[in-house]
Amino acid sequence: MHAEDALTRAKRADTESAARIQRQQLLEQNGVAAALQERDRLIQSLHERVAEFTKQVPRLGTQYGCDGSHICTLRTTAASINFTYIPVLPPPRLGLFCVSGMCCSVSRLRQGIFLKNLEPLNEREFYFDYQGSRGGWCWRNEDGGTFLTTPELADHILKLMIDLHDRVEKKRMSARDDPWAEEDDD
Secondary structure, rough: OOOOHHHHHHHHHHHHHHHHHHHHHHHHHHHHHHHHHHHHHHHHHHHHHHHHHHHHOHHHEEEEEEEOOOEEEEEEOOOEOOOOOOOOOOOEEEEEEEEEEEHOOOOOHHHOOOOOOOOOOEEEEEEEEEEEOOOOOEEOOOOOOEEEHHHHHHHHHHHHHHHHHHHHHHHOOOOOOOOOOOOOOO
């Protein structure tokens, strides 16, 4: 392995510093407008993907809806995930949470009803960010280790929903279990 000399290290530090300054300027100047645009893009992407799920996998009973303040519910016949955009600076974030009242079987009579004021079992947050290495605007998970583009975040939310649905349906979790806990596959 080759050791980095001082000049190479200084050049790399300068490049990283310039990228941080550019990121901060972009977030300050365009962050709020871009976050709103990406939130709308996420909502639209989920609408389109759920429509495809409904056609291709109707047995899951996947439904999706948002109210006027952009509190959204994604649900199947077995479970649900709610999320909302929280426009707080710095930076704006997306709160993602599983609610206790829906992380269990849902009667066929209640399909299409999106309940309000349910107690969350667990929450995750994704902070709006800018990373050139991810192609620009993206969402950073709360521990800062993962950056997702808006389409990747939509896919991530759908995968969480399907995993949660599968675990509830197989009776591997109750309404009080941690919905984000990792589980081994059969």
